[in-house]
Amino acid sequence: MLSLLCPLLLALSAAPLHAREPVLFDWFQYSGHDATFEQPLPAGSYRNPVLAGFHPDPAVVRAGDRFYLVNSSFAYFPGIPVFESRDLVHWQQVGNAIERPSQLDFDGLGMSRGVFAPTISYRDGTFYVVNTAVDNGGNFLVTAKNPAGPWSDPVWLKDIDGIDPSLFFDRDGKAYLLNNGEPEGKPRYDGHRAIWMQQFDLAQRKPVGPRKVLIDGGVDPSKNPIWIEGPHVYQREGWYYLVCAEGGTGPDHSQVVLRSRWVWGPYAPYEHNPILTQRDLDPGRANPITNAGHADLVEGLDGSWWAIFLASRNYGGVHYNTGRETYLLPVTWKDGWPTILEHGRAIPQVLAGPAFIDRKATQAPMTGNFTWRDEFDKPALDRAWMQLRVPKQPWADLTAQRGKLAIHPLAEGLDTLRNPSFLARRQQHLAFEASTSLTVPTEAGTEAGIAAFQNERYWYFLGVRRRGAGLQVFLQRSSAGEASTLATASIADAKTLKLKITADAGAYSFGFDADGKGWQWLRRDDDGTILSTDVAGGFVGAVVGPYARTETDQ
Structure with a gap:
């Protein structure tokens, strides 16, 4: 299924002047045939990952009856792909938040620098993507009325350090900016980070007022947890839920949750954290999926809740050429707490989809064999x-x-x-x-x-x-x-x-x-x-x- 690329590559289609003759390519074909993707797909079910291949650090938002998802793209261009779906399962790319050469420049950067972990939010007809340009300017915001673009030039958030910014829109109309950063004072150990929050003025496109640490270190500071990051706040039934990744983006990756009656906290951790991880499974198991974490939660069209997150498909114990991919799992609420996956359970590659799944659509070429x-x-x-x-x-x-x-x-x-x-x-x-x-x-x-x-x-x-x-x-x-x-x-x-x-x-x-x-x-x-x-x-x-x-x- 072909779709048109961004205005940049429309411009690239204009014949340039070069000294050498061009090389003509007649076609390009890619075929995938993974054994695990041969598993039958019952009616109403879907296949994980929902975005196969290098689609890391997913974030999702619902706008009306549609869902929109963004991924990290690091030093690739166009950057920050934007996907649309009606059912959280079948995704089609509609644009890129970094779509013009004038927005950012990645010259001099390794491929794993550039734009890290974007998040996408929506309010009153405007889409907001906040992100970090690592080694290339810091944290910024871009906006669009249409997720397909055009997206604005970056608005730089000069007073916010760290990575993984996200916006939370409270029901009282206030907006808040969260991000990962160094703790107050000197870090106690390598990987010691904190989650900060500050009110955000949408009209001025900048944070205002005091900043506050919501989490210092992680859900159990006595264990010196590393790399608390990827923060999101959600509001449900009188509680504010703070959901973050913890443990680094490798095999110890996990997702944790805390909650509070007040947006500024204090936030108490769930006693059964983590709510998602694969680190406690046998590394020698067949067809392992590892590195699970960096989740974002979203409410479905029928009131159900779902988690979009990253994970990797390994071979040989430690290798994965397909990078970190995007997965989907249902969220279960019990006693006021969310769980994405029970402890000790492997991520399923085939499972029942949302009640509102499009039963006629195909997931190819986003996943499966094709x-x-x-x-x-x-x-x-x-x-x-x-x-x-x-x-x-x-x-x-x-x-x-x-x-x-x-x-x-x-x-x-x-x-x-x-x-x-x-x-x-x-x-x-x-x-x-x-x-x-x-x-x-x-x-x-x-x-x-x-x-x-x-x-x-x-x-x-x-x-x-x-x-x-x-x-x-x-x-x-x-x-x-x-x-x-x-x-x-x-x-x-x-x-x-x-x-x-x-x-x-x-x-x-x-x-x-x-x-x-x-x-x-x-x-x-x-x-x-x-x-x-x-x-x-x-x-x-x-x-x-x-x-x-x-x-x-x-």
Whole structure:
């Protein structure tokens, strides 16, 4: 299902002026075939994750009969995707809160910096997204009347440090800004943080009045809890509920809740915290889902409550190339307290959906097994495509030749801290195949093909370049910033070339087909754990897509 991308990439479709001939890509196809996604889906049920692949730090809001969700995007552009749903299960991207190059600039940042953990709120016809631009300006607010955009330029919240800001609208009309920050005084230990709150003036777009610490350390300060963050306040039946993540975003991640009769507290913790975690399960269990936390609660159309949160699907005990994904579970209320998942229970991948679920809709291509193909025959790029950082010049062109993507190669390699001429879409499966067909570059000095990328230090590039009267297919890999050529194959001159990357957990294979003569493997079962978060570090997942550049060794 194709949809039009933001105004930036509409502008990028205008043919730029470049010295080199563009590389023409005829199509790009991505197919996922995870065994766990083959589980039958009964009527009225849904599949977790609801947003597969790199969709971390979800936040959700209801506006009328629709739900809107945002995710972290770090140094990718367009940033902060905005999704819409009628039933919390079936999501479609409608826009991006960071949609114009003038809003933010990510040059010089690693892929896991940039925009962290956005939250989305709604009041009186206006949507509010508050967020932190890490190493890039701090906390800010953007607004829109339509979640599809346009979104405003950032309003910087200069007096608020820390991360993970969120807005709470009380029933008396007052608004409050919450965030994670250092505690009062000196932190007692590494990871000691606090949750702060301050009244927020919507008209002036700034916090006002005194700030107050609502939680210092976590729900049990005697245990030196780490990284209390992601705060949200909800009001229900005379109580204010403060729900936060705790324990860091790795295997010890969890969700905790406190409550108070007054918005300013004091907040008392639930005796059965955490209300969501997977840290107490056997790490050797089959098909593990880990890292669960960073939840946001929302009331459904029928009065039921639901939790949107992040978690990861692992292989080999510790690896996950698909990053942190978005999950959905019902919330159970008992004795005035919410619970997302009972202690010791694994997150289910298939379960009954809300009573208001759309029984005719499909969750693909957001989750499940599917084949997604872009013929590059639309007036603008599909919203699934992202770029590394903010482009400074147009290089992606859909108008040069109808039905083809023209990439004007830049000199930037995948190790750059700027914007290379690489279009990226999320790896959403542990087992997948990504392939493309391109017209072989006619000029020496141009390399083009398909890349699998985690960050500027960990990636693969399967490409083709001219060597003498023929062509050379090559595979390059960067691990820990050390780039090397793993394999090459000389082939006769060809007009078209198909390239593919297949993966099964940590085994990545790379093949080519010249002029339809049949697939050949250039390298089989290379160690693709270099694209996993535990190896590459950071907070993003792997992506794949077409890439072209001018040769760096010319």
